Amino acid sequence: MPSMMPTARADFAFGGVVAAAVSAFQLGFRRNFANWPVLMGRALFYLVAMAVLTALWDKVSSQRLAGTLASSLPQGGLALYVGVTEWITLSVASIHLRLEDDIRLGMLEPHLLRPKPYLLQKIAEAMGDSAARLLGLGAAALLALALSGRALPPAIAFLYIAILGPIGTALGVLIYAGVGLAAFWVRRVLPPYIIVQKIWFLLGGLFAPISLYPAWFFGIAIVSPFAASIFMPGNMMIAPSLAGFVDALVAQILWLVLLGGLVALIWRAGLRKVLREGV
Amino acid sequence: MIPTYAANIAIAIRTSLMDRTNFVLNSAGMVLNDIFFLILWYMFFAGFRQVGGWGLHDVARLLGIIMLVVAISGVFFGGYRDMAATILRGEIDALLTQPKSILPRLLARESIATAWGDGVMGIWMLITFAGLSWTDTPAVLLTLVCGTTIYVASAIAYASMAFWFTGARSFARDLTDFMLLFSSYPGSIYSGMTKVIAYSLLPAGFIVLTPVAFLRNPSAGTFTIIATSTLLYVSLAAALFHAGLIRYRRGLVPTG
Amino acid sequence: MAILSVESLRKDYRYVRRRPGLSGLFDRDIRTVKAVTGISFEIAERERVAIIGPNGAGKSTTLKMLSGILEPTDGAAAVLGFVPWKQRRQLAYRIGVVFGQRTQLWTELPARDSFALLRRIYDVDQATFDRRLNQLVERFGLGPILDQPVQRLSLGQRMRCEIVASLLHGPSLLFLDEPTIGLDITAKAAIRDFIREHAGAEGQTVVLTSHDTRDIELVCDRVIVINEGRIVVDQPTDQLRRQFLGHRLVTLRSAAPEIALDLPGVTRRTSEPHLSVFEVDTRATRVDAVVEAALAKGGIEDITIEDPPMEEVVRAIYDANRAR
Structure with missing residues (x-):
C-alpha cells in the first residue's frame, strides 16, 4: 500500500532516530524512580559526603591562615562549590559498565540488527538515568541547603547552574562512554575507568576550584573538557556572572560536539574491529 | 577456634586470588585511587599549610592507618562487607547445622582482593609521608589492632540490622562506606553534629582520629579511650548480632 | 529405640505485610502463618524416613526445627537425646x-579443600578423616573429580560432593533436604543408591524431604506425608507403594489418531488426537508389557514414561485419608 510507505521509511530517517532516542531516555529516567531505594541511598551518600567536605572547607575558610591560599577563597567558603561539583559527578550514570557488558558478552549483535543506532540509544538511556539522578540529588541538595541556614548566592546563580549542571553531567556521560568503548580493545575497562575518572576529578576541580591550582596547572586544566564539565558550573556558585555563564556554555557546547564526535569515531573503529575479527 | 578461623580464611583468601588478572587489576586500581587522594592532599597542604592544626604528616598517618584498617579487615575478615545480604539470603542455615560459632564463620566467608592494594599503599604512606620513626611501631600496631576491631565491629552492627529490616541489604553497606568517608578526613574539621556522628554512629573518631592523636602524643589517657571504645564497640556488635540471631532462629527474619 | 521423637511440635511465622509504596511505611499489617500445626512422631535408629508434601506444607520448617536451626513456637522434640534448638552445637x-x-562447598576450589576445612569445623582427627574420606571417595567414585574446582563439576558430581561433605564427621543421623533436585536420571539413581547403601552399611538414620516419588520409593522405608502443617499419613513405604506409589504415566504419540490398550491396571487418563496418556498400576501390569503392547499396535512415534507428580500423589493420599 503506497500510503504506508512514508511511515515505514520515516523509521530510518532522522525523526525516527530521535524518537527512539527519546524513548530510550525515558526508559533510563523511569528505571531510576522505579528503583527508588537505590536513588535514596545515592542521595544519602551525597549528603554525607557533603557534610564532610563542607566541614573541611568551612574549617579552612574560618581559620584564614595568612600567607596561604586561604586569602583567595571566596567569602562563603567552598561548600556551595563542592555541592555543585559533587552533584554533577554523582549523577553521571555508569554507562561504561553497560557498554563493557554488551561488548564483552557478545550482546552487541542483536542490537546491531536493529534499525536504530546502538550507541545513540545507549547514550540516550544513560542521559535519562543521569537526569533522574540530577533531579533526586538536586532536590536533596536544595533541601539540605535550606536547612543549613547558609548564606545563599544570588538567585540567578541557581538558574545558571540548572543549565550548566546537566550539560556538565552529559559531558561526564560522554567521557564514560568513551571509557566503556575501550572494551573493544582491553579485557576490562576498570583500569582506564579509574585513570580517566581521577584525571576528570583532578582537572575538573571536584574538591577545590582549579583556580586555586598553580598557574601552569590551571592553564592545562581550564582547556580540558573536565573543567567544562564540573569546574565551570561549580564556579557559578562562587562568581556568578552572565559573561562567565556564556563563556561556560560555549565551552560546554564545544566539548559536547567534540566529545560526541570522538566517541562516534571510537565506536566506528571498534565496530570495524568486531566486524573484521569478531569479539 | 583460632586454627578453624585460620583454615577458613585461608580458603577464602585462596579463592579471592584465583582469578589472577582480576586480582592484579583490582589491586592496581586501588593503588591508583589511593595515589590520587595523596596528590590531592599534597596539593591541599601546599596551598593551605594546615587545617585545624592537622598537617600533611597527620593526614598521611590517618590515611595510612585507615588504608591498613581497610586492608586487614578486607583480607582477613572480608565477610563483613556483604554480611547483611548473606543473612538475608538465608545462608546462616547451613552454618547453624555446624558446631562452630556463626559470626566468625560469616567473617571468614570472603576475602576481598582489592584490600591488598590498600595494604601496600597504607604501608608506603606510613613509611614515606607520615614522619614516623621505627620506635613508633608498637604504637602503630596498637592503633591498627584497635582500629580494625572497631571498623569490623561497626560493620557487624550495621549488618545485624538485616535481622530486623530487609532494607538493610544495601543500607548496611552504605553505612560502612560512610564510616570510611568520615575516617578519611582530618579530625579537626568536625564540630557539632558531624563530631557527634564521628564519635558514635560512624566511629571514625575511634578508628583513626584518636589513634592519630595517640601517635602524635602517646598518653595513658588516649590509650584508655582507644581501649575502652574498642571493648564497647565489640560488645555492642556482639550483642546486636546475637539478639538478631535469636530473632532469626525464631523464624522472625524473612529470608530467601 | 527412638533416636528422634517429636511431640506436638508447632511453628507459627509472623510477618509484616507492607502495602506497596510510601504508605506502606506507616500502614502495616501483621499476619501469622501456621507453618507446622502440632505434629508428633518418632523415628527409630537405622530407619530411613521421607517427609513429603506439597510446597509450603511445612517440611522444611520441620527439618529446620529438628536440626536446631529454628526454634518452635511450641512443643517438644528430642534428637539423639538433645533438644535441637537448645543444644544445637x-x-x-x-x-x-x-x-x-x-x-x-567453596565452588571456586576443589572439593578436597572444603573437606579439609570441614575436618576442622567438626574437630575430626586427621587419621579418622583420611580413613573416612578414602572410604567415601571410593564408594562414591569421586577419585577423578576431587581435585577439580567444584564449579567445573556437573550438578550430579557436585551433589555427591555435598553429601560426602555432610558425612565426613561420621554423623549417626542424616537430614537431606531435596537431595536430588535438578539432577538427571542417572545422577539421581547414583545418589539414591549411595544414600541407601552407605546409610545401611554405617547404620545411619536418614530423614529426607523430596519432590520426587522415586527418592522415597528407592531410599526410604517409611513415609510421613505433611500437608498444611499437619501429618496426613505416616506408614511404611511398602504399604503406601501398594496404594499410591506403584503408578506410572505412559504417554504415547502415534500416527493413528487414537491408541487403545486393553490391559489390567491400565487406564486412560487423557487423550487428544495422536496423543494418549495411560496410568499404569505396575502391580497389575509391568511398564515394559504396556510398551510392548503399544509397539505391537504399530505407528508409535514417541513414548514417555514418568512418575506421577508428587502433588498428585499427595492429593490422592490426602483424599483417601479424608474419605476414611
Whole structure:
C-alpha cells in the first residue's frame, strides 16, 4: 500500500532516530524512580559526603591562615562549590559498565540488527538515568541547603547552574562512554575507568576550584573538557556572572560536539574491529 | 577456634586470588585511587599549610592507618562487607547445622582482593609521608589492632540490622562506606553534629582520629579511650548480632 | 529405640505485610502463618524416613526445627537425646545436613579443600578423616573429580560432593533436604543408591524431604506425608507403594489418531488426537508389557514414561485419608 510507505521509511530517517532516542531516555529516567531505594541511598551518600567536605572547607575558610591560599577563597567558603561539583559527578550514570557488558558478552549483535543506532540509544538511556539522578540529588541538595541556614548566592546563580549542571553531567556521560568503548580493545575497562575518572576529578576541580591550582596547572586544566564539565558550573556558585555563564556554555557546547564526535569515531573503529575479527 | 578461623580464611583468601588478572587489576586500581587522594592532599597542604592544626604528616598517618584498617579487615575478615545480604539470603542455615560459632564463620566467608592494594599503599604512606620513626611501631600496631576491631565491629552492627529490616541489604553497606568517608578526613574539621556522628554512629573518631592523636602524643589517657571504645564497640556488635540471631532462629527474619 | 521423637511440635511465622509504596511505611499489617500445626512422631535408629508434601506444607520448617536451626513456637522434640534448638552445637557433631538447593562447598576450589576445612569445623582427627574420606571417595567414585574446582563439576558430581561433605564427621543421623533436585536420571539413581547403601552399611538414620516419588520409593522405608502443617499419613513405604506409589504415566504419540490398550491396571487418563496418556498400576501390569503392547499396535512415534507428580500423589493420599 503506497500510503504506508512514508511511515515505514520515516523509521530510518532522522525523526525516527530521535524518537527512539527519546524513548530510550525515558526508559533510563523511569528505571531510576522505579528503583527508588537505590536513588535514596545515592542521595544519602551525597549528603554525607557533603557534610564532610563542607566541614573541611568551612574549617579552612574560618581559620584564614595568612600567607596561604586561604586569602583567595571566596567569602562563603567552598561548600556551595563542592555541592555543585559533587552533584554533577554523582549523577553521571555508569554507562561504561553497560557498554563493557554488551561488548564483552557478545550482546552487541542483536542490537546491531536493529534499525536504530546502538550507541545513540545507549547514550540516550544513560542521559535519562543521569537526569533522574540530577533531579533526586538536586532536590536533596536544595533541601539540605535550606536547612543549613547558609548564606545563599544570588538567585540567578541557581538558574545558571540548572543549565550548566546537566550539560556538565552529559559531558561526564560522554567521557564514560568513551571509557566503556575501550572494551573493544582491553579485557576490562576498570583500569582506564579509574585513570580517566581521577584525571576528570583532578582537572575538573571536584574538591577545590582549579583556580586555586598553580598557574601552569590551571592553564592545562581550564582547556580540558573536565573543567567544562564540573569546574565551570561549580564556579557559578562562587562568581556568578552572565559573561562567565556564556563563556561556560560555549565551552560546554564545544566539548559536547567534540566529545560526541570522538566517541562516534571510537565506536566506528571498534565496530570495524568486531566486524573484521569478531569479539 | 583460632586454627578453624585460620583454615577458613585461608580458603577464602585462596579463592579471592584465583582469578589472577582480576586480582592484579583490582589491586592496581586501588593503588591508583589511593595515589590520587595523596596528590590531592599534597596539593591541599601546599596551598593551605594546615587545617585545624592537622598537617600533611597527620593526614598521611590517618590515611595510612585507615588504608591498613581497610586492608586487614578486607583480607582477613572480608565477610563483613556483604554480611547483611548473606543473612538475608538465608545462608546462616547451613552454618547453624555446624558446631562452630556463626559470626566468625560469616567473617571468614570472603576475602576481598582489592584490600591488598590498600595494604601496600597504607604501608608506603606510613613509611614515606607520615614522619614516623621505627620506635613508633608498637604504637602503630596498637592503633591498627584497635582500629580494625572497631571498623569490623561497626560493620557487624550495621549488618545485624538485616535481622530486623530487609532494607538493610544495601543500607548496611552504605553505612560502612560512610564510616570510611568520615575516617578519611582530618579530625579537626568536625564540630557539632558531624563530631557527634564521628564519635558514635560512624566511629571514625575511634578508628583513626584518636589513634592519630595517640601517635602524635602517646598518653595513658588516649590509650584508655582507644581501649575502652574498642571493648564497647565489640560488645555492642556482639550483642546486636546475637539478639538478631535469636530473632532469626525464631523464624522472625524473612529470608530467601 | 527412638533416636528422634517429636511431640506436638508447632511453628507459627509472623510477618509484616507492607502495602506497596510510601504508605506502606506507616500502614502495616501483621499476619501469622501456621507453618507446622502440632505434629508428633518418632523415628527409630537405622530407619530411613521421607517427609513429603506439597510446597509450603511445612517440611522444611520441620527439618529446620529438628536440626536446631529454628526454634518452635511450641512443643517438644528430642534428637539423639538433645533438644535441637537448645543444644544445637552438641547435636551438630552428630548430624549431617544437606540442603539440595544450597552449597556448603567453596565452588571456586576443589572439593578436597572444603573437606579439609570441614575436618576442622567438626574437630575430626586427621587419621579418622583420611580413613573416612578414602572410604567415601571410593564408594562414591569421586577419585577423578576431587581435585577439580567444584564449579567445573556437573550438578550430579557436585551433589555427591555435598553429601560426602555432610558425612565426613561420621554423623549417626542424616537430614537431606531435596537431595536430588535438578539432577538427571542417572545422577539421581547414583545418589539414591549411595544414600541407601552407605546409610545401611554405617547404620545411619536418614530423614529426607523430596519432590520426587522415586527418592522415597528407592531410599526410604517409611513415609510421613505433611500437608498444611499437619501429618496426613505416616506408614511404611511398602504399604503406601501398594496404594499410591506403584503408578506410572505412559504417554504415547502415534500416527493413528487414537491408541487403545486393553490391559489390567491400565487406564486412560487423557487423550487428544495422536496423543494418549495411560496410568499404569505396575502391580497389575509391568511398564515394559504396556510398551510392548503399544509397539505391537504399530505407528508409535514417541513414548514417555514418568512418575506421577508428587502433588498428585499427595492429593490422592490426602483424599483417601479424608474419605476414611
